[in-house]
Amino acid sequence: MNKDDLDLRVKIAGVELKNPVTTASGTFGSGREFKEFIDLNALGAVTVKGVSSVPWKGNPAPRIAETYGGMLNSVGLQNPGVEEFIKNDIPFLRQYDTKIIVNIAGRTIPEYCDVAEKLSNTDIDLIELNISCPNVKEGGVAFGTDPKMAEEVTREVKRHTKKPLIVKLSPNVTDITNIAKAVIKGGADGLSLINTLIGMRIDINRRKPILANVVGGFSGPAIKPVALRMVYQVAKVVSVPIIGMGGIATGEDAIEFIMAGASGVAVGTANFRNPRATIDVLNGIKEYMIKNKIKSLKEIRGII
Amino acid sequence: MREIKKLIVLENKLISSNIYSMVLQSKGLAKISKPGQFINLYCREGSRLLPRPISICEINKLEDTIKLVYAVVGAGTKEFSNIKVGEKIEALGPLGNGFIIEKDKTKNIIVGGGIGVPPLLELAKNLNGEIEVYLGFRSKSILIEDFKKYGAKVHVATEDGSEGFKGNVLELMKKNNVNGSIIYSCGPKPMLKAVAKWAKKKNIPMQVSLEERMACGIGVCVGCVCKIKDKNQSDWQYKKVCKDGPVFWSDEVIWDE
Numbered sequence: 001m002n003k004d005d006l007d008l009r010v011k012i013a014g015v016e017l018k019n020p021v022t023t024a025s026g027t028f029g030s031g032r033e034f035k036e037f038i039d040l041n042a043l044g045a046v047t048v049k050g051v052s053s054v055p056w057k058g059n060p061a062p063r064i065a066e067t068y069g070g071m072l073n074s075v076g077l078q079n080p081g082v083e084e085f086i087k088n089d090i091p092f093l094r095q096y097d098t099k100i101i102v103n104i105a106g107r108t109i110p111e112y113c114d115v116a117e118k119l120s121n122t123d124i125d126l127i128e129l130n131i132s133c134p135n136v137k138e139g140g141v142a143f144g145t146d147p148k149m150a151e152e153v154t155r156e157v158k159r160h161t162k163k164p165l166i167v168k169l170s171p172n173v174t175d176i177t178n179i180a181k182a183v184i185k186g187g188a189d190g191l192s193l194i195n196t197l198i199g200m201r202i203d204i205n206r207r208k209p210i211l212a213n214v215v216g217g218f219s220g221p222a223i224k225p226v227a228l229r230m231v232y233q234v235a236k237v238v239s240v241p242i243i244g245m246g247g248i249a250t251g252e253d254a255i256e257f258i259m260a261g262a263s264g265v266a267v268g269t270a271n272f273r274n275p276r277a278t279i280d281v282l283n284g285i286k287e288y289m290i291k292n293k294i295k296s297l298k299e300i301r302g303i304i
Numbered sequence: 305m306r307e308i309k310k311l312i313v314l315e316n317k318l319i320s321s322n323i324y325s326m327v328l329q330s331k332g333l334a335k336i337s338k339p340g341q342f343i344n345l346y347c348r349e350g351s352r353l354l355p356r357p358i359s360i361c362e363i364n365k366l367e368d369t370i371k372l373v374y375a376v377v378g379a380g381t382k383e384f385s386n387i388k389v390g391e392k393i394e395a396l397g398p399l400g401n402g403f404i405i406e407k408d409k410t411k412n413i414i415v416g417g418g419i420g421v422p423p424l425l426e427l428a429k430n431l432n433g434e435i436e437v438y439l440g441f442r443s444k445s446i447l448i449e450d451f452k453k454y455g456a457k458v459h460v461a462t463e464d465g466s467e468g469f470k471g472n473v474l475e476l477m478k479k480n481n482v483n484g485s486i487i488y489s490c491g492p493k494p495m496l497k498a499v500a501k502w503a504k505k506k507n508i509p510m511q512v513s514l515e516e517r518m519a520c521g522i523g524v525c526v527g528c529v530c531k532i533k534d535k536n537q538s539d540w541q542y543k544k545v546c547k548d549g550p551v552f553w554s555d556e557v558i559w560d561e
Contacts, residue, residue: 026525026526027524027525028524029523029524033522033523033524033547034524036305036306037305037306037307038305049526057541057542058526058529058542061516061517061527061528061529061530061542062516062517062527063517063526063527063528063529064354064517064518064519064525064527064528065517066352066353066354068351069350069351069353070353071353071354071519073519073525073527075525075526075527078526078529078542210517220353221350221353269353269519271520271524272353272354272355272519272520272524272525273346273353273354273355274308275306275307275308275396275520275522276307276308
């Protein structure tokens with residue numbers, strides 16, 4: 001068996017990706033900064049940084065703190081707004097043979113709907129609804145932690161767009177399967193999980209939090225066991241495709257998520273340590289498949 | 305394609321308390337580097353995930369080497385300080401934009417503070433005209449002789465008075481009644497802010513090299529931001545220190561933090 005015999009195709013919310021590897025929103029921009037490091041054509045999809053209806057300035061600095069095996073961020077979804085995104089980033093990404101997943105953010109349901117509607121007639125493939133950013137005070141996290149609100153925002157966004165809809169779930173809940181079931185009832189065609197965990201660090205010399213926002217989203221290899229457990233739990237109770245993420249940095253990490261039930265795998269914080277991380281993950285998946293004589297990822301998906 | 309390179313460490317020695325000078329065989333990075341740019345260094349210990357951005361102190365295009373002068377401030381830089389000559393370190397660069405060198409300026413003023421001093425040395429080598437250098441330290445100075453080598457007139461201020469003028473660098477500049485056609489500066493934010501205010505009053509254009517906590521160093525994470533005024537000065541945006549900077553004109557910067 002060699003690389004050409006492998007069938008890496010996966011279907012996410014009705015869209016076929018040539019392989020399961022995508023990027024976690026906010027760790028890859030719109031791919032522009034990575035084109036000098038990797039061939040963007042190699043990726044199954046690019047999931048872009050969150051886009052809102054109008055430009056968002058984001059949170060004050062410091063926005064970054066390293067932690068053991070991970071990091072905290074409190075960027076606060078700084079972005080130039082959906083109109084700039086449509087004008088600049090969609091034409092850029094369309095030069096490449098990869099699917100485009102647009103992560104959308106909002107503070108209110110009408111704001112989410114406005115972004116979804118504006119993207120509806122553009123040449124993108126999927127929308128990923130971010131109802132779980134821990135760094136935005138209004139809306140954001142509340143939508144992701146209350147099943148009723150999660151269902152409602154999903155239903156309203158779904159009504160405003162023709163694009164297939166993935167909902168990105170927050171891990172900062174007591175039972176993630178309740179939220180998963182709620183957004184599927186609201187019409188979600190797929191799920192992404194997990195978003196960042198909420199964490200903090202304190203500078204003991206200055207006697208102050210390191211992040212200006214006090215708390216931030218915890219990501220990186222350190223959170224992988226939590227992410228894997230949640231993908232496993234959700235995959236057991238839903239039938240829509242899942243994009244798994246949280247600490248994926250190698251092919252072995254990705255295989256673990258696939259065995260737990262993920263169809264797609266997203267590389268996030270690893271992009272900051274290694275700009276070639278997505279390619280390394282893809283190559284690692286292929287090597288595992290060859291070594292274990294796996295022709296299609298269907299053979300191992302959800303086997304746990 | 306660009307990539308993280310494994311560079312051989314040719315020198316890694318303590319030059320002052322907690323401050324090290326590291327020379328790397330640069331595999332072609334020297335040829336494309338400019339004063340004020342920086343390099344990402346990566347830790348071997350995987351739990352220290354993020355690169356450490358270190359400014360370039362000297363570029364030797366002929367020998368293809370780059371010198372970095374860094375302070376040990378945490379576990380990552382501590383790890384770097386233990387690397388032996390002949391070993392390799394992972395590095396990515398050059399990153400950022402560096403200083404905008406104004407060749408027609410006849411009197412250059414360089415103002416540096418603490419571990420912000422190193423990138424100003426390569427800058428000094430590349431300036432035309434007279435160079436006057438003002439350097440401030442808490443106690444012990446670094447790189448003074450190196451600046452002199454390139455024909456700069458060097459003035460030192462230390463907070464405890466153990467070397468040169470006792471006080472801060474701006475007090476020394478005021479005392480010497482400094483004047484010039486441009487200021488290039490790097491150092492702690494309070495120093496940059498104070499010098500920028502003074503420069504504005506004196507109507508001297510000034511470039512500042514800023515520092516902020518970074519994750520990626522390549523403009524993706526949008527972590528290392530500073531407030532920069534829009535062109536018409538009516539509003540401002542968070543700009544990335546790594547990609548839009550680290551050097552900005554001082555009158556673009558909002559110094560409120």
